[in-house]
Amino acid sequence: MTPRSIPRHQAVERHLRSRIAGLRPGDAIESDAELTALFDVSRMTVRQAAQRLADEGLIYRVPGVGTFVAEPKVHRDMARLRSFTEEMDRRGAVAGSRILTAGIRTGSNDEAAALHLPPGSKVVHVRRLRLADGKPIAIEDVVLPMSCSAVLTEDLEHSSLHDALRALGEQPTSASGTLVAVNAGPEDAELLEVAPGTALLVEERLIVNQEGHPLEKTQTRYAGDEFVFHIALAR
Incomplete structure (x- = not known):
């Protein structure tokens, strides 16, 4: 009883x-x-x-x-700023990545404005296919100021980008962003191993450091049938 x-x-x-x-x-x-x-x-x-x-x-x-x-889904708590690796640890999954792009390029006007950089500034760009227990579930594009270029020497396929930033003295502290739904294009579909046109959730985040300065502009495209976003609201 x-x-x-x-x-x-x-x-x-x-x-x-x-x-x-x-x-x-x-x-x-x-x-x-x-x-x-x-x-x-x-x-x-x-x-x-x-x-x-x-x-x-x-x-x-x-x-x-x-x-x-049900087939297990990955849950994301929208009320907490956590890295992908931290989220996977909380859910009992092994986080992994496949590097798609990692280098330095000229930032777009939107990226420069978001990071409070002069137009035409160079930025660090890291694009990764994010994995949970070896299964592709998200495509992540991260843009950082050149002061964070040392992260490019880290093993970003097997370690956390946020850990690398902390080692540089940059503490990801808070974030704001948006979440919208789109349909998977051919490249999204191939990388995420879904059918073209499958619903994706696209999250845009701007993360600031411990001094309130813009640190990271990120776009993450999640396989819509693999992620559940938890949102807590209060009046």
Whole structure:
């Protein structure tokens, strides 16, 4: 019997999380009726617990058929500034990268303005295919001021760019940005191993350092069916 001190929907949710951890994508889990009987709760309580897991992308429900374990997605907390490597560590995945571009070039007008540089300034550009457990899930374009050019000597396929920046005395401190949906073009589709036209989420971020100075302008194109973004709002 579930301890009375634990809200019933939380007890059901804990049970389902435990079950999911031992199952594979596509495996069925208990029906609403079975969970109702097991925990001696209402169907509304069961559905409340199941819906939380469905919202997180852990399960999916087929009306009239059952509830099944979903293919795991990568979750991103929009309220916290974390590197890709840190996000993967939190989710129990191994972060990796494939370098697509790493070098110095002339920045665009938008990049120079974002980083508070004179027009025509040189910038550091690092473009990587980001991997989770070896699976491509994002294309990341990072532009940095030339004061950060030493990051190009680091092994950015196996280590964190933010760790490299911290070693230079640059602390990524806060960020602002936007998130929009686009369709994958031919290059996106090839790199992310999805069909052309697949929905992508494109995040633009401007990160500032500990002194409030622009440090990093980043565009990341996420495979839309692989990422779940968590957003917390308060009035």
